[in-house]
Amino acid sequence: MDNVSQEGLLDWAGPILQGALTTLEIAVLAYAIGLMLGLIGASARLSPWAPLRGLATVYSTAVRAVPELLLIILLYYAGSQALTALTNAFGLPGQVAINGFVTAVGVLAFVQGAYMTEVLRGAILAIPRGQLEAADAFGFSAWTRFHRIVVPAMLPNALPGMSNLWLILIKDTALISVIGFSELFFTIQQAAASTRAHFLFYAAAGVIYLIITLSSTALFTRLERRVRRGLPHQEEA
Template identity: 65%
Template sequence: MNGFEQEGLRDWIGPLLDGALVTVQIAVAAYVIGILLGLLGAMAKLSGINALRGIAWGYTALVRAIPELLLIILLYYAGTQGLNSALIAMGFAGGVEIGGFTAAVSVLAFVQGAYMTEVFRGAIVAIPKSLLEAADSYGMSRGLRFRRIVLPLMLPNALAGMSNLWLILVKETALVSVVGFEELFFTAQQAAASTGLYATFYLAAGALFLAMTLISNVVFHFAERHVRRGMVRG
């Protein structure tokens, strides 16, 4: 590597690390919102209300049918126009713009919520019905039963799926590069185009994604050990 290449690499180390930080911020925000959507979706699917069940089933079917990349493009380019049209129709001023960060978080959270719905639904179904019936016999409200019975027993069953979805989500943040948002992959593209060091910067981006994955695996490993403490091992 000559002096020019070394200088170009040094110039882009800071932006690459900044892009990695933005990637983590997008992933964390989308993951948290996705968990909330997943809990709501799972409860809706398991409810006795046909309308809620239909909405939840339609939600998960829609996400499975449409690619995430298409959803990001639709929200970014058509979402702003649709939102402003709705605001004007309601008598408010338009001019609202959906930024790249908002579009990325919104779409990825929407997608995560659908898959989280299935993870949580399966984890809740795995809880012995006798425990839920016992909670009902004690007169627990639905909220109290969820906090004291469902959530503690659901987490050990759901955590493996939640871990996999997080790892998938971190990689899918690269999709927002199509709308010009400067996360890790987009920054690597810029650096490669600017310096001509395509292999170097794409390998650097891959190494940063790998580092995030390894750290995530450690975090989820300790989280799983924590939620399974005191449980009988089969």
Template identity: 50%
Template structure:
């Protein structure tokens, strides 16, 4: 039996309370945002460590970082998510058993943040490595000449100076992270895409719900762009553009 055409524009289905699905969509959107923020933050930490490891680490560390970034960027993200989500959680439990502890039930939120973070970390490593190499060598040499420790050189000179070069790439990675959360629907995590599919499948109003999900993703992107521009303007204060 064909679906009622009027159901395509039945806005009452987006009501926040049942039988509307608006509340469920917003909860799924909040879950997606949590995973994106957590995964992006973890990826940024991994990226900072990976970039400095590639640039200033020993031969073994550089080779390990090279393997990490090459493998993660070569394998499709969906395959990585399935591998890390299932095999990664199983490996953690097996390790806990070996050291005498019992297994633990890893929540979907934690697993999702870990998966997105590992993927983001590989790309962040290359973005930050390029940004660090763009910092004029004279600035770092001057800091060392003043007797600054390597930690102070990193926190007071290298990281602030590389921000104008890194922000465009990092902002793109943030937007990618918000979209990558949709891939977690394949492992059954209740984020926006999975909730949208459930709502559309139950009500048969596919156009309405997928347009609503698209509008939420678009709103997140527009708001993110505003903050990204603010951060970029602030990071470039006193920055002299090369002609």
């Protein structure tokens, strides 16, 4: 019993920090891609063309109705099989083993995009019509209107939802450990299994995630204050 517990928290500090870094990399990339997917999804949902609207609605509804863990496992297998089929079609034989990092980012971004679609759609709908009409009246091009008017006007409404999604994404990265990619929680599981100090290592995992989420909350609060500058203060209950 004693000879196994000689390996302690300190011996694993290096791999665990490495894992935490990987987790952050996955989260940042997935968030960025999810944000783009969300923008595309939101514009599709608001588009005047019905088939495009339908497609985006199916995407955001189906993804939000199925548990994330199930989606991650399903997309993990579907992703590698689809790529194998694709390369075989191009005449390259054999299996494609996709890089775990790419899968993790892809799957989380896909899920994140569905939620982001809803957040951004709501925020865009909340922009007063007159502001958009004013942009049109001044002869803004679609792109100028988007980045000069739509984005700054939507951000105050979208940011609370976006910060919520970021926190959820951080917590969802732990699910990646189920498909065996060595991010933070997978490393923790290995450490716990090899030292048998389960309590210690899972508590440590909790502390690390808590540090990440709490510092993100602080950052988002500052960001929110920045995008809300010039707007009337919201009274807090």
